[in-house]
Every structure is written in C-alpha cells, then in structure tokens.
Amino acid sequence: MEHYFTAKSRARLIRSCREQAQAFFKGRPKAERDAFLARFDDFAPRLTDLLHGLYRDQFDFGLHLAALTDVLCESWKSRSRKLRETDEARLANPNWFCGPEMAGAVCYVDLFAGDLKGIEARISYLQELGITYLHLMPLFKSPEKENDGGYAVSSYREVNPALGTVKQLEKLAAKLAENGISLVLDFINNHTSGEHEWAQRAKKGEAAYQEFYYLFDDRQIPDAFEPHLREIFPEVRRGNYSWHEPPGKWVWTTFHNYQWDLNYRNPAVFVAMVREMLFLANLGVDFLRLDAVPFTWKVQGTVCENLPQAHDIIRALNACARIAAPGLLFKSEAIVHPDDVIAYVAPDKCQVSYNPTVMALLWESLATREVRLLRESLKYRFNLPAGTAWINYVRSHDDIGWSFADEDAATLGINGFDHRNFLNQFYCGDFPGTFSKGVKFQYNPSNQDMRVCGTTASLAGLERGLEMKDDAWSADAVSRILLMYGLCMSIGGIPLLYLGDEIGTLNDYSYAEHPAKKGDSRWVHRPRMDWELLKEVREDKGPRGRLFTGLKKMLRIRREVPQFAENGLRQMQTHHGSVLAFEKSNSRGRVVVVANFSEHPVIAHLPNGSTLLPHTDLITGKAYAQIEHLELAPYQLLWLQQN
Template sequence: MPKAPARDPGALDAPAEPVDDPAALLDRAARRAAGHPDGAAFLARLRRHLPRLRTELARLYGQRSDFAAFLDDLLARAWASWLERAPALKALDARREATPDWFAAPDVVGGVCYADRHAGDLAGIAAAIPHFRELGLRYLHLMPPWRCPEPHNDGGYAVSSYRALQPALGTIEDLRRLAQALREAGISLVLDFVFNHTSDEHDWARAAAAGDPVHAAYYHIHPDRREPDRYERTLREIFPDEHPGAFSQLPDGRWVWTTFHRYQWDLNYANPAVFAAMAGEMLFIANLGVEVLRMDAVAFIWKQLGTACENLPEAHTLLRAYNALARIAAPALVFKSEAIVHPDEVVKYIDPAECALSYNPLQMALLWNTLATREVNLLQQALEERQALPPGTAWVNYVRSHDDIGWTFADEDAARLGIHGGDHRQFLNRFYVARFPGSFARGVPFQDNPATGDCRISGTCASLCGLEQGDPLAVERILLLHGVMLATGGIPLLYLGDEIGMPNDAGYRDEPGRADDSRWAHRPRRDPVRHAQRLDPSTVPGRLYGALRALIATRAATPAFGGNRLVGFRSHNPHVLGFTRPGADGRGDVLVLANFSEQPQSVAAEVFSALPPDATDLVSGRTERLRQGLQLAGYRLAWLQLPGPSG
C-alpha cells in the first residue's frame, strides 16, 4: 500500500512493527494513550468498535500483505484526531452516546441552503441564527462550502480541498466558529462528505495528472480504452449530454473514471490508501464541529467489472467501516445517506451501523405526483409499505432539495395500481414544465429531451405550486406539501426560501458556468423584501411564514410526531391521504388527513367508527365531530389529536 504523501496533513508514519491481531492493536493503542486524561474514553470506544472496524476493512483489504500496517496507521490517525478534538465536542460525544436517537425528537426540524445565496457568507449565516431559531430549526445543512473549481463545480460537489473553503465564504476558522455558535443555539451543523470523487483541481488529481504513480492509484486511470470499454458495457450514463459513458480523456491520452462530470474524478477505493486519506478528511471535518455528514453519491463508491457499479455490497462495507471509525474518534457524528435509487436499494443504506439517517426521495417524488394527479394512491401505498425503518434510524423528509426532482417510484408499485411507470413519468414531466393543459406549475426542465419526453424537474416550491403565475391556490398547495412532510416522521427539511415563497430565478442564465444547469433556477438568492415581509400576515410571504412557523411549533409540542412510527389510515376518498401517528407521553394518536384536491372532499362517518367521537384539529384549533363525518376544504390539512387513554 502506498503511504499517504507528505502534503496530506492527516498522514502518520506506519508503526515499525505493524500488527493485525486485535489484542495487540489494543495493547499498542493503550501504550499511545497511557497517561492522557482522555485516553480512557478513547480506549473504551476502541474496544467496543475495533472488532467491527477490522471485520469490515478485512472484507476489502484483508488479503493484502500490508493490511496490518494499514490498520495500525488508521488507528494512529484516529488517536491523533481524538487528541485534536475540542473539549466541547467530546462532551457532545458523551451526550449523543447517551441519546443516540436525539434526531427523533419532534422539535428537530431542519433547514438547508447555500450560504452565499442565503446570507452572503458564513458571517451572514451566523447573523441569521436568531432567524433560524425564530423559524424553529434545530438542524442546518449548508451546501458544500469547500474549495472548488470556478465556474464549473456542480454546485460545490467538485471538491478541491476539505481543508479550505471557497474564499468568498470565509475561512476554516470561520466555519469552526459558526459550528460552535450554531451548537450553542441548539442547532446541529450538517455538511457534505463528497467521498465518491474529487475535483480535477484537488492536489491528488493534479499529482496524478502530472504522472505521479502514487496519486494515479487514487483514481481509476487507464492508459487506453480497453478497460473503460469493458466497464461501460454494463454502466448507465448519468450525464450523457455532458460526456458519453463513464470515462473522460485526459490531455495526455489517458482515461479517468468520471461518473458525473468531466471535472469530478472517481476515487479508487480498491486502494486502501484512498480509504485512509479520506478517513483523515472525514475526521478533520468532524472536529470542526459538524454533527451530521451527508454521505454523497453512496451508491457509486465501489466499482466492479461486469456490474452496473451501483449499490454493490462493498459500498455498504465502506460505509460501515467509516461509521465504525467515527464511533471511535468522533462518536457524535451521524451519517445521512444520499441514494437517489430504487426504493428497495435506498433502505439498504439505513442502519445505525451504516447511515442512521437517509433522504426519503420516494416521499418527495410522490408528494409532487399526488399534487399533480389529485390521487393519493401511490403516496398512500408508499407510506403504508415503505415508510417503516429500523430502530435508531430516521428519514429526512423534504419537499424539494438543491437538486432536481426525479420520479423515483418503483414501477412494480405503480403497476399494482394500474399505472404504467414510463408513461406516468412523462405525464409528470409535462405537467411540471407547463406542457400539460391546465397545469399550475412553472418548472424548468433539467436534461430535457423533448423528442422522448425524458427530463427531470427544476423549480422552487412556489413556482411548482403556481405562485409564480399568480394562482390563488398556490399558498394552500405549498402549506399542504409542507404539512404532510412535517407529519410523516423523521426529520423534516425545508429548503430555505420556500418558507417565504421564493420563485424561480431566471438570472442563473447570465451567471458564469451556470447557464446550462437549470437547477440554479431553484437556488435563488434570498430576497430581502420578501424576508422583511415574513412577519406581515397581509402579504404572501407573511401568510406562508406564519403558517409554517405555527405548524413547526405545533409539531415540536406534539409527542406523537417524534420518531418514525406511522400507521396507514384509509379515508376511502381517492383524493384524501390518511395516516396515524401513534400517541406518546399519555396523549392519544394524531390522525393526519390531507385533501390533495382543490375541491372540497368528504370522509364518511363510518370511516371513523373505530375512533373516539371527537378530535381536536391541531392546525385549526377546531373540534371535529367525527361521528358526523368530516368535510375537508380544498387542499385542507388536518392534524386530528385524538383523546389519550385517560381522555
């Protein structure tokens, strides 16, 4: 195994007498930690998690003669990282080990934004902390602030260094101070760990391009087309308009694996030096005060000839190994998987030993599907059959993200309801880019192919819900989507700007390097006028903001909205979604009903026959007489608090 280069600040020399025996590894670690005041805590965690770390890494690298040296070096890195970890973070480690499911509390609500577009820079984000608290946020995901190429950087996901930021945002020390300020305000900082690839401007990539064999082995670089051609027989193209296949040619004639963009070089995890180097970067980020890592593109991180190179077992092994290392050296750190793949594959990444959190792309896609069709069948089916998760894990639910909307439902699920998946996706594409008669949406196509109808959807929530074109029901649609998201369990995540109705920003077409990427349409800069109107209920931003603040506060005060448990409730009305959140702390269940039609809808009295006769709507404050049935106005959301055991 090649040693990490001297320029890698996380590198440590391998020990003179490498060992692989767990008892000997622990003995060596005990000698390192002897006399250090925090050594006992490190050793206790090492004893708990070393067997799992060693087992996972042995699956990948155990057959190598240098495995013992690699493992010893990795533990030395972990110890060095622990020594550098701030006392406040070590205290957080202890609290999070005592309450590992802290994210399941009903008051944990998240926000996500680009720091520059929302607040100018990190100082602006720090100044916005009172606003985040006002909204009720406990979790803030900042899109990648890391140094990256300009102007082409895939929205920050082409990382050139994890130890430097985009200069306009601030410095690493600014980021460390921001993490501390957020933590003191009760807000967890979330950042991305883009570990499938680096930018072509990363020091490792530059050295590889210059012919350094050590760093060339960090990537999948081939002298000619023979191996790339063999791989591409079984690979799908991710961005075919940008480059065909999965490889890009370098100026010297060699070919490098670039799953996404030409300037994003895939890392070669068959080389244990890559795991060690990226582990050093991960622990450096954790020590900045980051509490949740969004693990980017998890489905793609392992390559194997003759396969699609997606969702391979080794991808899960790598995640479990990184997770075990974090339990040893930064146990407060939580992983969140980003896997926009078939629903059966998404859930495979969700495990406390792998990624305790996961985006819920199926729910996101089906919220928009339900809004377009006014039919709840697919979403009802998904909530009943695909919502459950293992203990100690949670969904991250979202109406939209920084990325495009793709229709990730399973064709076999749709077929059971008589829906043809391919045809239905084309309908949804037409609807959301205003190519369907009567559509209220004003989305922008991403990777559009009008000849085939294939595309994905860009657009802010406001523009997709009709606010851009002045539709009088747009506000109700926005609140309905967010109200369902807030109620379904896990961590609700708001794209900041949606709470004040920010529309699409066509100005991206005039920004360098962005004209060909329509996703920048839904990454608008915060409008200070709209932001100032957020407390004025006579304005659209004020109506939205006030209603969302009230929903978030109600959620935080309602124990049933904690955790993931959800039971389907059939309304027997094709336009009305229903589910129950089981009660907690002596309070009764909460029945959630949502009318996805603009027309009033009825739920018959007999549907409620097994429930108590009366319920309080936590949204409106009204008492509902369920024995008389329920009338739901167009786009009405109801959170019906049922009496508890003593009520």
C-alpha cells in the same frame, strides 16, 4: 483447523492495533485513553472484519489498518473538550436526533447570507422559524468556473475564500451549538475535483496518487464497464470516462469531467478519507451528508451502484466515527430505487436519510389529485429501523427525479415509464391545465429519461398565480405548499425546509445569463434569499404572508407533538381517492393526519371506532365531535388530536 488459524490471525491483528493505540496514549490523561480504548474494543473487531472483507486481496492490508489506527488516535487526541462532552451526552441518549423538536433547514451560504459571518448573523432568524438542524451546502474550496455547485471539492480542509475560513467555520459551528442548532455539512466522498492535491499529484505521475483514482491508459477496461453504467448528466457529456492530459489517461468521472471518482479498491483511499472525515468532525460538525453513496465501489459486469461493498464502506466509516467522534452522525444521499434508499439507513450505516420517494410522490399526488401511489409506497417502503430517521423534504438544491417503484405503479395498473413522462410534462408546464412552471433537466435521448427543476413556489403554482394576478390561483398554490410541508412535519422523521420556500421564492431565470451556470438548469431554483421580500411578507396579509405564518405555526405546533417524530404510521381508509389519512401514536396518545390533494371540497369517511370520539385540529383549534365523516376544504390538512 483453517478457521482456527484464521481466528488466531485476526486476533493478532486486532491486538497489535490495540497495543499501538495504547502506546500512542502513553502519558496522556487516563480518562482520554480509557474512553478511546473502550470504544476501540467495542468497534475495532467489526471494523477489522469490514475492511478485511473489502481488502483481503491487498497484500498491504495490515499496514493500512495500522495507519488507520494512528488516524483514529490522533483525531481523538485532537478532539476538543466541548465536543467530547457532546459525545458523552449523545452516547447517553443515542436517539437525541429523533425528537419532535428537530426541524431542519438547508441553504447555500452565499445565496442565503453572503458568507459564514452572515450565517451567524442570521441565527436569530433560524430560531424564529424553529430550526434546530442547519445544512449548509458545499462550502469548501472548489474550482472557480465549473464546480457542480461545490460538489467538485478541491480541499476538505479549506473553505471557499469567498465564504470565509476554516476558523470561521469552526466558530460558526460552536455558535450554532450554543443556540441549539446542529450543523450539517456535505462529505463528498465519492469523488474529488481534478484540482484536488491528490489529483494534481496524480497528473504529475506520482504512482501512489494515480492509484487514488481510476486511471486507464486505453479504452479496453472502460469499454468493458461502460455498457452497464448509467449516464447521470447526458446533456453535458455521454459516458462515464473522460480523457485528461496530463496525466494522459482516461479517468473515471461518473458525474462531470472535472469530478474524479475515488478508487476505494485502494485501502489508502479509505484511510485518507477517514482522516478528512474526522477533521470535519473535529470542527464541530454534527451530521455529514454522504454524497452519491451508491457509486463508491466498481465491479465489472454490474451497474456499479448499490453494491454490497458500498454498504460496507459506509459501515466502516461509521465504525471509525464511533471510535474517534461518537457524536457524529451520517445522512445518506441516494436517489435510487426506494428499496435501495432504505438499505442505506441503519444505526451502523447512515442514521438519517433523505426520503426522495415521499418527496416525489407528494408532487405526484398533487398532479394526479390521487393518493393511491403514495399510499402504496407508504405501505411497503417507509418503515425504518429503530434509532434512525427520515429527512422529509419538499424541495432541495437538486432536481426532482420520479423515484417511485415501478412495481408499486404496476400493482395499481400504472405504467411507470408513461407516468414519468406525464409528470415531466405536467411540472415543466407542457401539460394542459397544469399549475406548474418548472424547467427540464438532463433529457437523455437514449431512454427519454428526464428530471424537473423549479422552486417549490413556482412548481406549486404561485408564479403563475402572481403573473395572472389571480388571488384564488395564488391561494391554491400556498395551500399546496402548506399541505406538502405539513405532511413532511407529521409523517415521521425530521422535516427539512429549503430556505426561501417560507416566503414563496420564485424561479430565478437569470442563471441562463451566467457562463458557469447556464448549462445547469438546477440553478433556476437556487436564487438568492430576498431579505427585502421577507420584510414585505411579514406585513403581508396575502398569499405569501399566509405561507410564512402558516409554516412557522406548523413548525411551532410540531415541537409539542412527539407522535410526529415517530418512525411508524398506520394508514386509514378514507374512501376518497384524493384523501390521505394516517394515524401517529405512542404512549402519550394518537394524532390523525388527514390531507386533501384536490382543489375541490371533498368528504372523507374514516370508519373506525376511535373516529367517533371528539378530536381537535391542532392547526386551527377547531373541535370535532367525531371525525368519521369529514368535510375537507381544497388542499386542507388536518392534525386531529383525540381529546
């Protein structure tokens, strides 16, 4: 009987919101109204259930659901005709982002092109590379001095004036779309800066906005949470709370003191963030990178990461997007255990996700000259649901954390703690025989945790090679880079190029002289794009020229190989510890990918009936009568298509 009355109450609430939407669109074009109501009918019941699960203990839950309905209606009403046409095309082809033509690039606007107008002027360069997905790092208004590279957002509706205006951003989004390039922006949804209007009003004592954050009069509650929480930036400060005057309270600040965690326990915060999210969607943004997704929900006695409610928040945001901006997709950013990373990837959560595990294990395999940990991880922690895709990358704006699964390491007799220490030493240049010149990041004396910073070229050995004027050393470095990027292009998903890697950009140590950057060694791998160097590289027959032409060639080939975009892969035995091999196949055929992670020539054995057949390497064009026994050059990558 109780279930009967609960179901009736649920139906009344959904019906009330639908009637509210019908009234909103009264007098509006029929097609506009009918399209919205059809999607509302599809997703509102699920959205209601998700929000009720999160906020059933909030007496005003129904009022917030009504407010959310208004936000969804207003957003759809404001969505341009062109964006609605894009919505329809993507609804008709929901896997539009899963094809081999998808190739990504990421950059800071100012460091790559100066400002938004500069990005528009460089579209032809992106097309030269074959880029169809452009991620612009945080570009919204943020504090001038300390802003965590833009991740302390002060307004979701104002562009950093040094970069341009919202109108220019909207114009750029349209221009990119005209040229077949999807726009990706960060939606920093875990926190705002202390300069955001909401935080400023909280500082003034406005109760409604103090409830947008976690504010405490004393240390009683923070001290109950603190023992279970991870410290993200231990070199900057210890703990997860900071005292702010005003408002004369302790503020939950997981990352930096100036980044105030949003209180999603308050349904008004969810409604407000949906409003900001849909504002960005209506500018023409195709993907939103959800930042720090594991941290959005707090429960005492837990680590406050990866809680079920954090997943429900994403599902609810996704449902809102499906109703009011159905062409919008989400990208997950979660640098956590590999199983927790995968848990955020689903059509009803984040449709794409960074693949930090493969990234870390590519570097691990280069350091050890062994692929066994990479193989073990691919076996159990790579497959994704249909309708989703990995974002495979070699480097990003962030540090490298060794996010492999300790249980995978233990299976192979590897001590995870000791192995991470080795990798940190190797890539920070402290291990004998290393080729890398990396920089330490955020050493935690409590648990000896540490991460590594550096550009791809410097970590891969090109900086040392150029310093020594050793052509062979530099050639090996370039081969390492091409090997890693080639695997990102062929393993399955969307490859992501950190712009500047294609010309072998080295570490920029000048960050240490900048007052606002010197405490954050990640700036060592965020140099300005050297356009003069690009001119030289175009004419260069040496290492950097080989790198530039090699990456462009592989990106061009990838567009014609649909198997490379498929999620699944089948690993193949190679009978050599340094060689990884896997098969990518679909109804149009198969391609075998073989990669040598050693600086020595090796022979791989691939006993398999199909390996006795003739193949052609798509990269070099070389024909092989059989591939059962393969001689591989140092760091060689083969894309072998069966003839």
